Structures are given as structure tokens and as C-alpha cells.
Amino acid sequence: MNTTYLNSELAANWVALRTIVRREVRRFTRIWPQTLLPPAITMVLYFIIFGNLIGRQIGDMGGFTYMEYIVPGLIMMSVITNSYGNVVSSFFGSKFQRNIEELLVAPVSPHIILTGYVIGGVLRGLAVGFIVTLLSLFFTKLSVHHLGVTVLVVLLTATIFSMGGFINAVFARSFDDISIIPTFVLTPLTYLGGVFYSITLLPPLWQTVSMGNPILHMVNAFRYGILGVSDIRIGVAIGFMLLAAALLYGVCIRLLVSGRGMRQ
Amino acid sequence: MSTALSIRQLSKTYDNGFQALHGIDLDVAEGDFFALLGPNGAGKSTTIGILSTLVRKSGGTVNVFGHDLDREPAALKRCLGVVPQEFNFNQFEKAFDIVVTQAGYYGIPARIARERAEQYLTQLGLWDKRDVPSRELSGGMKRRLMIARALVHQPRLLILDEPTAGVDIELRRSMWSFLTELNQQGITIILTTHYLEEAEQLCRNIGIIDHGRIVENTSMKDLLKKLHVETFLLDLKESQLVAPQLTGYPARLMDHHTLEVQVEKSQGVTELFRQLAQQKIEVLSLRNKTNRLEELFVSLVEKNLAKGAQ
Numbered sequence: 001m002n003t004t005y006l007n008s009e010l011a012a013n014w015v016a017l018r019t020i021v022r023r024e025v026r027r028f029t030r031i032w033p034q035t036l037l038p039p040a041i042t043m044v045l046y047f048i049i050f051g052n053l054i055g056r057q058i059g060d061m062g063g064f065t066y067m068e069y070i071v072p073g074l075i076m077m078s079v080i081t082n083s084y085g086n087v088v089s090s091f092f093g094s095k096f097q098r099n100i101e102e103l104l105v106a107p108v109s110p111h112i113i114l115t116g117y118v119i120g121g122v123l124r125g126l127a128v129g130f131i132v133t134l135l136s137l138f139f140t141k142l143s144v145h146h147l148g149v150t151v152l153v154v155l156l157t158a159t160i161f162s163m164g165g166f167i168n169a170v171f172a173r174s175f176d177d178i179s180i181i182p183t184f185v186l187t188p189l190t191y192l193g194g195v196f197y198s199i200t201l202l203p204p205l206w207q208t209v210s211m212g213n214p215i216l217h218m219v220n221a222f223r224y225g226i227l228g229v230s231d232i233r234i235g236v237a238i239g240f241m242l243l244a245a246a247l248l249y250g251v252c253i254r255l256l257v258s259g260r261g262m263r264q
Numbered sequence: 265m266s267t268a269l270s271i272r273q274l275s276k277t278y279d280n281g282f283q284a285l286h287g288i289d290l291d292v293a294e295g296d297f298f299a300l301l302g303p304n305g306a307g308k309s310t311t312i313g314i315l316s317t318l319v320r321k322s323g324g325t326v327n328v329f330g331h332d333l334d335r336e337p338a339a340l341k342r343c344l345g346v347v348p349q350e351f352n353f354n355q356f357e358k359a360f361d362i363v364v365t366q367a368g369y370y371g372i373p374a375r376i377a378r379e380r381a382e383q384y385l386t387q388l389g390l391w392d393k394r395d396v397p398s399r400e401l402s403g404g405m406k407r408r409l410m411i412a413r414a415l416v417h418q419p420r421l422l423i424l425d426e427p428t429a430g431v432d433i434e435l436r437r438s439m440w441s442f443l444t445e446l447n448q449q450g451i452t453i454i455l456t457t458h459y460l461e462e463a464e465q466l467c468r469n470i471g472i473i474d475h476g477r478i479v480e481n482t483s484m485k486d487l488l489k490k491l492h493v494e495t496f497l498l499d500l501k502e503s504q505l506v507a508p509q510l511t512g513y514p515a516r517l518m519d520h521h522t523l524e525v526q527v528e529k530s531q532g533v534t535e536l537f538r539q540l541a542q543q544k545i546e547v548l549s550l551r552n553k554t555n556r557l558e559e560l561f562v563s564l565v566e567k568n569l570a571k572g573a574q
Contacts, residue, residue, distance in 0.1 A: 008371075009338070011371060012370070012371020013371065014371075015368055015371045015372065015373055015374075016368060016369050016370075016371055018368070019365055019368025019369060020368075020369075022368075023361075023365055026361075030356075093354075094354070097352070097353070097354055097355055098350065098351075098352035099352055099353050099354045101316075101318055101348070101352045102352070102353065102365070102366055102369060102413070103369055104316075104317060104318060105316045105317060105318065105341060105344075105346055106341060106366070106369035106370050106417075107337070107338035107339075107341040107342055107370065107371070108369050259320065262318075263317070263318055263319065263320055264278065264279075264313065264318065264319045264320065
């Protein structure tokens with residue numbers, strides 16, 4: 001294989017990657033009333049009801065007002081649900097309408113296909129996270145304790161859940177199948193993932209059980225980045241996320257190469 | 265002339281155990297306009313699916329312009345454009361975006377992709393509809409959109425799976441002249457169709473596939489030579505109550521004014537008209553009962569069916 005051929009293949013795949021990302025961004029911005037507006041409204045309601053009304057009765061948590069304490073968790077919650085939701089609905093939609101075949105007949109590497117969808121999911125997660133962060137400024141002051149950790153954690157979380165959405169979409173055969181995991185797995189794990197409380201409030205047994213919840217690690221790592229407090233060790237959380245991202249990447253690529261649910 | 269497509273011992277057994285292809289061999293020369301015909305479920309779409317990598321083969325080899333499907337799938341895909349039977353684009357995307365996006369998947373930079381999208385959408389009469397979401401296009405427009413999309417990376421081999429299904433006759437004829445023009449520019453074309461008139465008009469060579477086996481692979485001219493008997497319909501001036509007795513020409517009345525006659529090629533029609541004139545039967549017009557290729561196709565498939573039943 002000569003250098004010119006390799007360079008032209010790389011250039012072609014780079015164009016293909018940009019095309020997939022552009023298409024993904026065009027999709028979620030075209031349907032912004034379904035993708036960007038609802039999480040903004042939901043989070044404003046959380047800020048008003050939990051942060052303001054109930055939060056005033058709760059008092060401090062971890063040395064911060066309740067509103068300050070829940071804001072990082074709520075930002076993370078929107079990043080998780082939106083990065084997952086973007087990839088699962090986009091990829092399953094492509095399978096359903098069969099336009100996934102446009103990609104499969106083209107000389108696009110499976111790595112590029114996956115990366116394109118994941119970047120799409122990450123960008124939607126970040127866009128919604130950014131909107132929610134801006135809205136939170138109407139309710140509380142926000143300062144960043146550790147910018148590097150904050151950025152790394154939000155990127156890793158969005159990447160992990162984008163790949164989770166991808167796997168869900170590969171196995172899904174109907175639109176019901178793409179709502180089962182978000183409803184019965186993601187939502188309970190998010191609510192039990194320390195978004196609204198510190199696990200130090202739980203009995204020891206439930207503290208230990210909570211440690212098995214991956215979202216707890218992500219929310220706490222992000223909260224550390226913003227507030228500088230965390231229920232768990234930050235190094236462990238980031239290590240766990242890196243490992244999860246690597247494992248999920250391997251699974252996604254295997255599924256793409258096998259053509260499961262896409263090729264006969 | 266080099267080979268555009270070479271298939272050897274291609275077989276496919278689906279997960280449910282159905283064997284769609286039984287080791288077929290097929291060659292299509294560069295620059296050819298080739299018809300791949302066969303009844304429903306014969307294996308045409310499976311063959312095309314394997315070429316486009318949407319269906320995994322169980323055995324055999326596929327080679328497109330010297331690129332092996334197993335060893336150089338990316339190079340093979342660059343040479344190949346496929347227009348599938350079913351619509352397979354995003355119903356919410358605009359026609360222009362669909363074509364430009366497809367070009368991007370082939371690594372074509374955005375500026376060139378936009379130029380080519382304009383070129384092919386214009387040639388196919390869709391430029392006015394470029395900003396219309398594809399779901400709002402008519403069936404014929406959707407078919408043409410799929411052709412524009414398949415051409416945007418300028419493939420050397422274009423495969424069209426029933427491209428004129430459900431398209432009205434006027435549009436079908438304009439698509440025929442567009443495809444002929446493409447072929448004259450040097451693009452090799454493989455066409456599957458149920459309209460045998462279409463295959464006869466457009467294609468130089470033909471392969472007939474049935475029950476996963478190639479039962480005929482020859483030139484259109486040679487195939488039509490095999491047609492020994494043609495069936496004609498004669499419109500009669502006077503009403504007839506019984507079919508006339510015609511020596512050497514099996515005939516039957518379809519209705520009081522229409523006579524169906526089978527004519528062997530060696531006999532010709534002169535003797536038929538002589539006998540009719542003798543019986544004072546005037547003929548207003550004469551036409552083929554079916555397309556010539558259709559007659560051959562049916563006899564070949566029936567022969568294969570009988571062989572399978574034995």
C-alpha cells in the first residue's frame with residue numbers, strides 16, 4: 001500500500017467524518033423544538049421546584065446551598081439523556097428508513113461511522129448542557145473549581161452515553177426498543193446517581209450499592225470540577241470512565257463490523 | 265475490453281436456511297448494457313445486495329474492475345453505484361442534501377459535491393425540487409433522486425434494480441434515453457427489470473437467473489434467435505363465429521374479431537395471409553401478443569421449473 005493511496009484514503013475518510021457530523025448537527029438543530037427546547041424547560045422546572053422552593057427548606061449540602069449542589073448534577077443529567085437520545089434515535093431512524101444503507105455501500109470505515117455518530121451525540125449533549133448551564137445562572141452563581149476535570153468529565157460522559165445509545169440502536173427492532181433503556185435503566189440510575197443528594201446521607205449498605213452506579217461516578221466527578229466536592233475519589237471516577245469508553249468503543253466496532261441488524 | 269464484473273461460484277444461504285444463490289458465475293464486460301432478468305425471488309436482488317455489501321455472501325468471489333470484494337472492498341465500492349429497488353433515503357432530508365451527503369460519504373469535497381449534485385439533479389429534471397423534503401416527491405421523482413445519488417461519485421459500474429417500477433411511460437422513456445447516454449459515455453450498466461420491452465430496447469447482453477441459478481447468459485441478439493415461435497394477434501374486419509382452418513398455423517379466436525395465431529419463424533407470415541385471403545378473411549392489423557423477449561423468458565423459466573420438478 002503506497003503513501004499516496006493511504007493519504008487519499010485518509011482524506012476521503014476525513015471528508016466522510018465531517019459529512020456525518022454535519023448531517024447529525026443538521027438533524028438535531030432542524031428539530032430543535034424536540035431536541036433542544038424540552039430539556040431547557042424541564043431543567044428550569046427542576047431549578048424552580050427543587051432548587052428554589054424545596055431547596056430553601058433543605059438548607060446546605062456538602063457546604064453549598066442546595067441549588068448550588070444540584071446544578072452540576074442537573075447539567076450532567078441533561079448531557080447524559082441528550083447524548084444517548086441523539087445517537088439512539090438518529091441511528092435507529094437511519095435503520096428504520098433504511099438510509100443507513102447510504103453509509104454501508106460507501107467506502108467509509110466503521111471507525112469513521114461510529115466516530116461521526118458519537119461526535120453528533122456529544123455535540124447535542126454539550127449544546128443542551130450549555131443551554132442548561134446558561135439557564136442555571138438565572139438561579140445561582142456558578143464558578144468552575146477545576147476546568148480540566150470539568151471538560152474531561154463532560155466529554156467522557158457524553159462519549160460513553162453516545163456509544164450506549166449506538167448499541168441500543170443496533171439491537172432495537174422497533175421504536176419501543178429505543179425507549180426501554182432510557183425509561184427503565186437510565187432514568188432510575190440518574191435519579192439514584194447523586195444528582196439530588198450526597199450519598200453520605202444514605203445508610204452504609206446503600207452507599208456501597210450506590211458505588212456500583214456508573215452515573216454516580218460521573219455526576220460526582222463533574223461536581224468536583226465545578227464545586228470542588230465529591231462523594232468519591234476523582235481518580236477512580238475518571239479511570240472508570242476511560243475504561244468504560246474503551247470497552248464500549250470495542251463493542252460498537254464489533255457490532256458495526258458484524259453488520260448486526262444492518263446487513264443480511 | 266476488460267471485465268467490469270466477474271462473479272465466480274457465488275452462493276448465499278440466509279440464516280433461515282433458504283439458499284438464494286447456488287454458485288452462480290457471471291461476467292459483464294466493460295461498457296456493456298447488461299440485463300439481469302428473473303422472476304420474483306430468483307436471486308437478482310440477493311446478487312445486487314452482495315455486490316453492494318448489504319448482503320453477505322456465503323461463498324464464491326466477486327470482482328469489480330479488478331477489485332476483489334473480500335480484499336479491496338473500499339476500492340470496489342468506489343467503482344460501483346447502486347440504485348436499489350426500495351426507497352432508502354431519509355424522508356425528511358431535502359433532495360439536494362441527500363445527494364451532497366452521499367458524495368461526502370465517498371470522500372468528495374463539499375464544493376465538488378454541490379456542483380455534481382446540481383449537474384445530476386438538473387439532468388434528471390429534479391433541480392426545481394432540490395429544496396423539497398424527499399417524502400414530498402412523487403414516486404418517479406424519488407426513483408430519479410436515487411439515480412442522481414448513485415451517480416454522484418461517478419461510478420464506472422452502475423447497477424439499477426427495477427429503476428422504472430411504477431414510473432409512467434413518458435418518464436420511463438426519458439429515463440431510458442438518460443441511461444443510454446450514460447452508457448455511451450462509458451459507464452457499464454446492469455439493469456434488472458420486469459419490463460422485458462425495456463431490457464430488449466436497452467441491453468446488449470442478458471443473463472437470466474432462476475431459483476438461484478443462471479439459466480441463460482448470452483447476447484440479446486443470440487437469445488432472440490432462439491425464439492422459434494411467435495404469437496400474433498390479428499384484428500379481423502368481419503366478425504367470425506369459429507376460428508378458420510389454417511394449415512400449419514395453430515389458431516384460435518379470442519373474440520369474434522380477434523384471431524390468435526402461432527407462427528413458426530421458418531414459416532413466415534406470407535403463407536398465413538395467403539390462406540386467410542383464400543378464405544376471404546380480411547385482416548385490419550397485426551401485432552405481437554407479447555414482447556418477443558417475454559415469450560422467451562417465460563419458456564426458459566418454465567423449462568427450468570419443469571427441470572426442478574423432475
